[in-house]
Amino acid sequence: MISVAGSQMQTWALLWHIRDLTDQPIALGLMGLARILPVIFFSLIAGALADTINRRKLMFTTQTAQALVALALGVLTLMGSINLGMIYLLTAIQSVAVAFDLPARQALVPNLVPARDLPNAFSLNSIAQQTGSIVGPALSGLVIASLGLSAVYWINAISFIAVLVALVLMGPVSQQTRAGAKSPLSLEAIREGVRFILSQPIILSTMVIDFFATFFSSANTLMPLYVRDVLHVGVIQYGWLSAAQSIGAIAAAVVISQFAGIKRQGPLFLICVAFFGLATMLFGLSRSFPLAMAALILVGASDSVSTIIRNTIRQLQTPDSMRGRMTGVNQIFFMGGPQLGEVEAGVVAQLFNTPIAIISGGIGCLVALAWIIRRWPQLRSFNGDETVREATPAN
Secondary structure: OHHHHHHHHHHHHHHHHHHHHOOOHHHHHHHHHHHHHHHHHHHHHHHHHHOOOOHHHHHHHHHHHHHHHHHHHHHHHHHOOOOHHHHHHHHHHHHHHHHHHHHHHHHHHHHHOOHHHHHHHHHHHHHHHHHHHHHHHHHHHHHHHHOOHHHHHHHHHHHHHHHHHHHHHHOOOOOOOOOOOOOOOOHHHHHHHHHHHHOOHHHHHHHHHHHHHHHHHOOHHHHHHHHHHHHOOOHHHHHHHHHHHHHHHHHHHHHHHOOOOOOOHHHHHHHHHHHHHHHHHHHHHOOOHHHHHHHHHHHHHHHHHHHHHHHHHHHHOOOHHHHHHHHHHHHHHHHHHHHHHHHHHHHHHHHOOHHHHHHHHHHHHHHHHHHHHHHOHHHHHOOOOOOOOOOOOOO
């Protein structure tokens, strides 16, 4: 939670930083390319690595690398020598670390709790993540206003210590590695992971819907433009709007965490995606700070429930020795969607304007949802207890 708060501070500060350097929407949209290209290039390798070596040790390396990037941003900003190219380069380097971090992190969760508790574990994990995502953006605006941009990057670098300490306190964690593994770079291991995803229609359909929903409805990088040019408010309000989605997400996660089991997971997942698209359209139509805040809270709440459900489905339907590779493939979808969507939103905003970019994205989300429901009708009747694979028991 502490580390996520720091990372979210940096994420939103970088967007504000870019807006200080240029007023061109496409410059903000290019952040999506800087974040997603390393993920596309390294995700499959990262997934295989998470199934081959100790996931906890891998996270030590990736977390340290991200801390060093934050330090570099702080130093360059303090010296006054930073420019757009440096921001894009350092963002890309951090994305390489993230590409290797996420498969290890998500595959580690089922190693820590029994299968029956996995939905609750993901809910609690979501609460921690979203709490950090509320605190981080809110503090980002305050820190920028009072201490400057460089201070945000320094604070983020320090926040990674929390994860490193947590990994130490966690102690050894057992995991099933893939049989006969000799090299994490084995093409056969990567092909095996891809074949598994293609053979699981429920997993594949949730990945595809994740990609298209976030591709069309992602416009977070346009937030500085929306705040300044549409709502005509300042950096403090920017911080709160940046945190609004997480406020909705944590509220929804708290509710979900209290349920012993979630039934009719497929229909609930589809309904949440529909609300996600509709709430995005409402945000694009907003011309007042309170309405924009409310719309983004609804965006976050619907996205939180759908995230918990799809994470539970994927992890329980995947054997432990395959979870890293499944997550590696998955992160191309769930990170590729929003990051490429930021590029799409930047282009539409450049050609038309920011509200049109956001509203059209919500419409695109609903159209994609309708296509996926028709393409994979079994998702409409998925309950959540069909042929569930047992996760590795907790120690």
